[in-house]
Amino acid sequence: MSTIVSVPESLVLNNLSRRDDMYHIEGRGIDLFLLRDFLDLAECEALIELIEADNHPSRLMGAGEANFRTSHSCPLAHSRHPLVAEVDRRISELTGIPLNRQEGIEGQRYRVGQEFRPHFDAFVPGSEYFPAEMQVGGQRTWTVMLALNTPKCGGGTAFPNAGVRIRPKAGNLIAWDNLNGCGEINPSSLHCGEPVVAGDKYIATKWHRQRKFAPPRAHVFSSGTARAL
Ligand SMILES: O=C(O)CCC(=O)C(=O)O
Ligand SMILES: [Fe+2]
DSSP states (O other), rough: OOOOOOOOOHHHHHHHHHHHHHHEETTTTTTEEETSSOOHHHHHHHHHHHHOOOOEOOBSOOOOOOTSSEEEEEEEGOOOHHHHHHHHHHHHHHHHOOOGOOOOOOOEETTTTOOOOEEEEEEEETTHHHHHHHHHHEEEEEEEEEOOSSSSSSSOOEEEEEEEEEETTOOEEEEEEBBTTTSSSSSGGEEEEEEEESOOOEEEEEEESSHHHHHHOOOOOOOOOOOOO
């Protein structure tokens, strides 16, 4: 038996790794990519303004412990701003993953002390939300995360099982696959947004699905909860 997905994940790996401006960050058990200056500073500022204009306390899929994710989130697609569509398009061009497998990009703002504790972006099998998510696009595959500013101190994106910490810098993009070759959650994809120590932190996160993604109207975009594998 074989699983057929519309874009083999190895193709995404090829698309990212063949660029000479792409840094391959070596982590235990995971391929992490860093591309500098994916957005220019004016674009970062414009996205930050959209996040400031419309945000709500960040949500979790399923039950999570208190203070697990203390940031605010903004469903950037709701703004209908042309820059958001342009960023979606550029991400699709970079990864080779078609637009119809993208979730709407989510802006996030962290103030001092706010964080997102270790979690998987991929949906956790056995959770109450899992069957519904499998109906609307299947598992999450690649995460692409854009740094919209450079926090003064703290706020790194850390992968504890892979032994990697990435410091956000305005305009930079990072990307990783949350699944292994069998389509199961890769334990090394566990990651967190470390507490911000000084200044604010703004990012925008793009999650991708295994199949065409057609969310019901009330669909809430958020990350998976932490769960030991
Ligand atoms: O804030 C970060 O660095 C990580 C955010 C994150 O993990 C997510 O949006 O899924
Ligand atoms: Fe995440």
